[in-house]
Amino acid sequence: MSDDAQQPTSASGAADRRSAPDADVVEICRDLIRIDTCNYGNGQGDGPGERDAAEYVAGLLSEAGLEPLMFEPEPRRTSVVARWEGADPNAEPLLVHGHLDVVPAIAADWSVDPFAGEIKDGCLWGRGAVDMKDFDAMVLSVLKARARDGRPPRRPVVLAFTADEEAGSRKGAHWLVEKHPEILDGCTEAIGEVGGFSLTVRDDLRLYPVQTAEKGMAWMRMRAKGTAGHGSMRNDDNSVTELAAAVARIGAHKWPVRLTPSVRAFLAEVSDALGVDLNADDPSDVEATLARLGSVSRAIGATLSNTANPTMLDAGYKANVIPGEATAIIDGRFVPGGEEEFLATIDGLIGDKVAREILNYDVATETEFAGALVEAMKSSLVAEDPQGRAVPYLMFGGTDGKAWSRLGIQCFGFAPLRLPPDLDFVGMFHGIDERVPTDALEFGARVMDRFLDQA
Template identity: 65%
Template sequence: MSESSAARTDATVSGEDEVVDLCRDLIRIDTSNYGDHSGPGERAAAEYVAEKLAEVGVEPHIYESHPGRASTVARIEGADPSRPPLLIHGHLDVVPANAQDWTLPPFSGEISEGCVWGRGAVDMKDMDAMTLAVVRDRLRSGRKPPRDIVLAFLADEEAGGIFGARHLVDNHPDLFEGVTEAIGEVGGFSFQVREDLRLYLIETAEKGMHWMRLTVEGTAGHGSMTNTDNAITELTEAVARLGRHEWPVRITKTVRSFLDELSDALGTTLDPEDMDATLAKLGGIARMIGTTLRNSAAPTMLSAGYKVNVIPGEATAHVDGRFLPGFEEEFLADVDRIIGPRVRREDAHGDKALETTFDGALVDAMQSALVAEDPIARAVPYMLSGGTDAKSFSDLGIRCFGFAPLKLPADLDFAGMFHGIDERVPVDGLQFGTRVLDRFLDAC
């Protein structure tokens, strides 16, 4: 913990003052998630969050789904308890980082070039820090939110949320009683299209996932012998077909809305049938948007054999499959056709696609809070190509949005920050997001 952020409970300290230190502290807690039962640092991060909440009079509760896999949940009393509570959720775990690949140590939380650097800076300890900063500021100054707020700082999102959000939804649904709406990660970030207009992309949809295990059984034998039933050959040919497949464009409601907003902002018509030209106008977010136009299946792991002169009897591959809302059946049928009958497909992990409409009082509150801090802001809906803990919370009937507001430099490769090297978040972006979140709570 940095000296500057230790026990800063003075009422004169604002959320904007301490958000950077909170983010740095969280980054310094290595919460790498390796996708197994281990969760180094998640318990420490949950305890850090609980301590920061307790300092301002909140009664946090830590829920451990497995030794070390811990989440912190708290409820903040609002001015009108008859209104449905709002859930603000964020995950504390991060994907691993190889320090040798980074310019600065990934768990140092160093400040350089106007940014806080480190694993989790944008995914998503920035939002965790902003949420803590806003809540601590409001409670120090005695400003209740208009309605109850449920805070959930979660384990295991980076491996599907089994030990985090899914555990809480399945085993402690009472924690979210009455909640109808939620905000979480990967939304509310800026994309400047003109000098007089910045779009802020609000996540209203997520692709579904099918993490698949592909298996081929062949005839084992000596590596020197001709073998026309080689499992490796059959599998790699199938995986190559899948990895190179050109998936057809499918325009969902959310993507159609985004393209309409972008067309208006650019003053030109964007043709869904010529997406290369459309994506060329999107700069750094083209990768993020481009993957929401199609289903996808990315081969990620291969395994076979135990000795160079032995042809194995079995070969396996893992594939990260993602499907658009409403296109799951088409996706699976296409996968089966592409890989062929010799390949056995099994689900390693799956979750549904999500999509909600871009309307209502909560959306109005986002727009008004953004414009108050950035007069050229316009909130627009978009689809996330990955998944978040919203998938678990939606099972409770909660309408989920991605809203972690950041005003970003036009030249920052924001999409490349997610799971990439040299992950970093601008200091002034953190402070901007803290101000916007505070206004948002007043308006929602």
């Protein structure tokens, strides 16, 4: 920890004795990981729900003097919201949000128990370590420290810890927006996942991508119908054949590059950092430049165009029976402004004999990388990492920000982590052996503490 983080200097020149904002972050994150909040998604069972984690968070909020509100659209699908008053009570409140649910983890695939919160090799291991119990822990650790010292944030903060983000937020953030928008009264800006993690591009420079946009989502079921019959006979109306051909066409399709303002701004920053002349309108030049970024190039590469990946197949019940129906699930994502082209392309690829059904749909969002909140992100990062530079980027997945944006809230991804250059951070999301360096957690808490003084 830096000396100035422990003892900031007041205007009078005296050193203020302050509680360390990073003191509890590792332990809080560990506690949260040990609470199983696996979200199995629509139609796949309820899972344990978020109730236990929500009660844990509510306890910390209460200890800090806040009054948490618990919301449950269904039993044990629990979100927690609290208002943290600021030094300037007349300022617009800032929404700070994180989700409590995680994707499932199969213990046999892991080298550690995914719900034990084990610390080894300088990292905290477990499901949710980076998605996103790390950010929840940063916020709660900073809250505890500031409550001990009687230090409010500069402006009021609405803290939201939500359910169901991993299945589209329908029982979490979207439900809150629809049923209880009053809890967000006055909020025009928000921070949450996924952004603020470091990307080492030179020995003397780390970029910290801040999410200013995210792709839209269209999870789809493809349904092919045919004539059922005996597996030994010729059948020119086979549902499996029709579906397989459509799925193959979707999986093999090469989507054209569509660069949004956020992507162009990110590429400009990367080309400057690498000292290369990048032609953003030349796909081969863009791909070659991104390849120099290492493992993160997969995530950034996914933001250059729409994408559609087959993820599930279902057909038949016996080897010698041709089924009358076959289905497939497609995970579709579209860039801001690319929705119409995406759906038209999908319909062209599946043809007339396969029907498309939307399972889960949400909008693409994009906002400008400018304003006082962005300046607060930049300065708080540089104060803890003088070799860091905040840059905008388009996030490859989706977050609760899609729900908040329905109320006109400007959403950013800012969960700061200074990471070692060789860590495949993007691979941690929904991956096996998910983990986060403990010193990165502490870094994030210190940045967040500074940020709340300036935001």
